[in-house]
Amino acid sequence: MNTIISFGLCPYVQRSLITMNYKNVPYEVKYIDLFNKPDWFLKLSPLGKVPILLVGDEVLYESAVINEYIDETTPGSLLPMDPLLKAKDRATIELASVVLTNYFNAAIATDKESYEKHRADLEKNLTTLLSGFHGPFFKGTELSLVDTSFIPGLQRILLTKNMYQDLQISSQIRAKFDQWAKESMSKDFVKKSVPATFESDFDTYLVNRNSYIHLFKK
Numbered sequence: 001m002n003t004i005i006s007f008g009l010c011p012y013v014q015r016s017l018i019t020m021n022y023k024n025v026p027y028e029v030k031y032i033d034l035f036n037k038p039d040w041f042l043k044l045s046p047l048g049k050v051p052i053l054l055v056g057d058e059v060l061y062e063s064a065v066i067n068e069y070i071d072e073t074t075p076g077s078l079l080p081m082d083p084l085l086k087a088k089d090r091a092t093i094e095l096a097s098v099v100l101t102n103y104f105n106a107a108i109a110t111d112k113e114s115y116e117k118h119r120a121d122l123e124k125n126l127t128t129l130l131s132g133f134h135g136p137f138f139k140g141t142e143l144s145l146v147d148t149s150f151i152p153g154l155q156r157i158l159l160t161k162n163m164y165q166d167l168q169i170s171s172q173i174r175a176k177f178d179q180w181a182k183e184s185m186s187k188d189f190v191k192k193s194v195p196a197t198f199e200s201d202f203d204t205y206l207v208n209r210n211s212y213i214h215l216f217k218k
């Protein structure tokens with residue numbers, strides 16, 4: 001069985017868990033403390049980052065690569081066959097990674113100025129991402145690797161309600177966000193992709209980081 005090395009709050013790990021859940025791939029999760037990385041992990045992970053997926057004696061890293069491997073080794077395909085369409089999806093997945101970073105930087109900002117700067121980056125790149133959304137999933141009725149790559153972002157933005165409400169995005173873009181989130185969050189393969197304590201753990205993490213959005217929520 002494959003083993004995925006995880007940190008419970010990591011959106012990149014969650015991308016791969018969503019993909020494995022959707023594709024019914026059995027796996028074992030091993031959690032590590034990213035603030036105190038074990039030596040065995042540092043030996044395995046070239047960048048010292050999660051996720052890594054252990055496939056027998058082989059080590060895979062980078063969530064987008066892990067997702068493609070899972071997809072290609074299981075029935076059905078979450079990426080198009082056509083090279084141009086496939087390249088476009090990969091580019092969108094890269095954009096989704098940037099949006100995750102913009103969100104994270106806004107979420108952990110400790111003052112208003114920095115929060116607003118990162119929130120502006122988030123608004124810009126989230127708008128570009130959502131411009132390509134068809135609904136109810138990103139490309140239509142079928143789930144794709146674009147969905148599994150950004151559902152962790154949808155979930156986190158919704159969790160930080162004050163930031164979600166603050167977002168300066170058009171009503172059309174917000175409607176797309178809401179449709180995508182509504183379609184995704186109720187699915188079992190998404191629910192099973194985070195630990196049971198995810199919401200409170202995320203909240204505690206933001207408190208411990210002295211985050212501005214957490215402070216002004218109160």
Ligand SMILES: N[C@@H](CCC(=O)N[C@@H](CS)C(=O)NCC(=O)O)C(=O)O
Binds near residue numbers: 034050
């Ligand atoms: N591009 C990587 C990003 C992974 C990543 O940034 N993981 C974070 C946790 S969410 C990490 O392991 N950070 C530890 C570190 O940078 O030291 C991927 O998609 O897998």
